[in-house]
């Protein structure tokens with residue numbers, strides 16, 4: 001991104017908080033104004049001391065200086081609260097924007113962008129921008145005001161002493177910048193070593209069974225000691241740099257004070273400079289130490305922030321490919337009958353040479369149960385994903401109740417379809433919350449009915465806290481079949497007119513799978529069901545079976561019709577019967 005655009009982007013981050021930013025900057029102006037004025041009062045006080053000493057005058061000076069210093073301290077505190085607060089606000093806004101934006105993107109985006117990378121952008125990059133807009137704005141404004149207001153007064157007191165004494169400050173600035181790069185690299189090294197050590201701990205704890213069985217304790221202990229040693233070295237390097245830099249800054253500041261004393265003393269003796277002027281110059285020179293040093297850190301914070309702006313904008317500028325059409329057609333969920341048809345449905349994954357779906361044509365009647373069978377990689381999941389538009393399907397190819405799915409709003413389309421994917425994902429919460437994920441306010445009895453339909457209710461009754469049992473990473477571990485039926489119950493609860501099961505009963509025995517399918521075909525409110533499966537005996541109970549091969553539907557018909565025909569289905573069925581015999 002060009003520098004000017006990057007600055008404009010930073011400006012857009014700040015815009016909603018311009019009032020606090022402005023207040024913070026004005027406060028810094030006031031602080032620096034007082035920072036120039038208070039030493040002038042001290043100068044008058046010192047000059048008075050050496051001429052006509054009057055205790056009452058001195059007391060007045062001390063009182064005013066104490067008052068102004070307290071005001072300065074309070075205003076500085078307010079400026080920090082405002083400006084650092086702006087950094088925190090921007091951090092909050094960015095995290096929210098990134099998360100909301102990610103939710104609009106299609107699953108294919110997440111196949112190429114790993115969670116680790118996205119998390120690092122949403123945390124450390126956002127953190128860099130927080131520092132840039134909080135700390136960097138503060139120190140840039142502070143340094144500018146400090147120099148703009150102090151320098152003319154110092155020059156008016158003595159231009160040559162000022163120039164000589166400040167001659168070491170550019171060295172201080174360059175040194176801080178140099179060290180700040182070094183500190184940044186060392187900080188990064190510490191971070192890397194720490195995450196490598198954490199990965200080892202995490203892997204060893206997750207794989208504790210394998211570790212014990214293969215008696216690898218000694219090797220793992222050595223690996224841990226090695227990584228721990230590297231972390232220690234990185235931490236020591238960082239501590240060394242930190243502890244070298246700050247004394248050097250102090251030393252340089254003292255050199256400039258010495259220059260003032262050395263040059264000023266002779267003028268004091270000759271009477272060409274007052275003691276007050278000398279003291280004031282000494283105070284000013286000390287006051288400029290921090291702004292100068294901070295400027296060095298600011299430049300590094302800016303460089304780091306620049307890279308982070310690019311990395312964050314790279315996420316925010318991705319336009320969702322799958323989104324609502326400009327003029328969507330209405331299809332009330334309660335009115336959906338569940339007819340699905342495809343006209344020359346073709347889909348090719350980006351970068352693939354062959355089509356995963358190759359000119360499919362079919363019509364599925366409302367309430368029909370269709371089993372889709374076929375070899376591995378024949379396009380079954382691709383077909384399942386195309387219906388709720390998890391893939392970017394071209395217009396005019398797929399229709400729900402005769403309406404082109406690309407003309408429907410995504411909310412209405414997906415609301416009409418319940419989908420149980422191959423990998424059933426459970427959240428780390430209670431089994432009840434997992435089942436009602438699609439309808440979080442559903443009644444208790446609806447959750448239980450859905451569990452019954454999915455043939456999981458009797459097992460839930462045996463869980464330690466029944467429906468309140470926490471499952472997932474922080475709870476009990478469910479078997480593959482239990483996970484699948486919990487995910488099925490989740491889909492049953494939303495009561496959508498179309499239900500897609502993508503190999504969703506593979507860990508469930510054939511009898512239970514057939515019982516679930518039979519359940520689905522009962523009742524007046526029959527759903528249209530697309531049942532993708534490798535379990536041919538369960539598929540046999542479907543109204544019709546679609547047989548897929550290399551992205552095409554090569555056969556359709558009932559079980560009876562298909563076993564009469566020569567073709568792929570008969571081959572698959574014979575294999576299936578041999579497997580059944582062998583079991």
Ligand SMILES: Nc1ncnc2c1ncn2[C@@H]1O[C@H](COP(=O)(O)OP(=O)(O)OP(=O)(O)O)[C@@H](O)[C@H]1O
Pocket residue numbers: 111349350352356374375376377378379380381382383503
């Ligand atoms: N994200 C992707 N990018 C590129 N190619 C893909 C992607 N997903 C699937 N494919 C390819 O598309 C083809 C169809 O895959 P699909 O997952 O639809 O098959 P399937 O019939 O569901 O297989 P299985 O029975 O193993 O689930 C395969 O050749 C697969 O390698």
